[in-house]
Amino acid sequence: MGTFKQLRLLLWKNILQQIRSPIFTLFETVVPIFLISLSFGLMIGLRGTFEKKYNQTDYSGWPVTGSYLDLLIPANIKSMDETLLDYSIFLDDKPPRCQFLQVTSNNYSILNKTVDVGIEFVYAPETKYTKLIMNEIVRRFTQNDVFHNPIQFDNIPKILNITLPGEIQGIINSFNFTTLNIHGNTRGYESESAMLKDLEITFANHCNNSIIGGI
Structure with a gap:
């Protein structure tokens, strides 16, 4: 009971203090309300600036x-x-200076051009199971004379039922005089750390690099 009386007495003293200092009491009441109202007002007013809707x-x-x-x-x-x-x-006689993947081009004539592309997948760890998977990837990413086998490249739009602009169709038709060979390859590592360490050295020169990525 003594504790309750002390609490009641303390509250009563605080009330008397507030009554005797009306300006301070008004300040304690009005300023927080003003700041809260200002914050909400700014949030609502600037909502259009920071919250945008996109179609x-x-x-x-x-x-x-x-x-x-x-x-x-x-x-x-x-x-x-x-x-x-x-x-x-x-299309160009000279390939870009920094070509993606490993590209070798031989221009025998306007109607006879051969391009060889090397693509390599690195992976870790190297086990008999990961080897089987990666060998299948190599098989799928290896193809000789791509523009003519297993189907004519310029027939793909017809198969997909797509009508191409004349300029684009002309580019595709020009591939009939180009032999594109894509050669897949893999390189396995015992651990991921060994793979990453080797890639840091390999990608010191990323131009004309056959590695497309690591797994």
């Missing part, structure tokens, strides 16, 4: 086959850009 955007699907075709098929086949393998290597 829904539909992006075209990027077909993934898990094979050498993924290097050639663009996200938007009607524009023929954003391919993993730069098409300029087939």
Whole structure:
């Protein structure tokens, strides 16, 4: 009971103190209310600046086959850009200075051009099971004379029922005079740390590097 009386007496003294200091009491009451109201007002007023609504955007699907075709098929086949393998290597006499993957080009004539592309997958750990998986990947990413086997490359738009602009169709038709060979390869490591250490050295020069990634 003594504790309750002390608490009641303390509260009563605080009330008397507040009554005797009306300005201080008003300050303690008004300032917090003002600051809270100001904060909410700013949040509501600036909502349009920091909270923006965006319309829904539909992006075209990027077909993934898990094979050498993924290097050639663009996200938007009607524009023929954003391919993993730069098409300029087939159209220009001189390939880019810093080419993705390992590209070797031989121009025998305008109607006879051969391009060899090397692509390598590194992985860890190297076991009999991971070897089987990676060998299958190599098989799927290896193909000779890509533009003519197993089907004519210029027939792909017809198979997909896509009508291409004349300029794009002309580029695809020009591939009939190009022989593209894609060679897959793998390299296994005992551990991930060993793989990463070797990749740091290998990617000191990332241009014309056959390694596409590590697993």
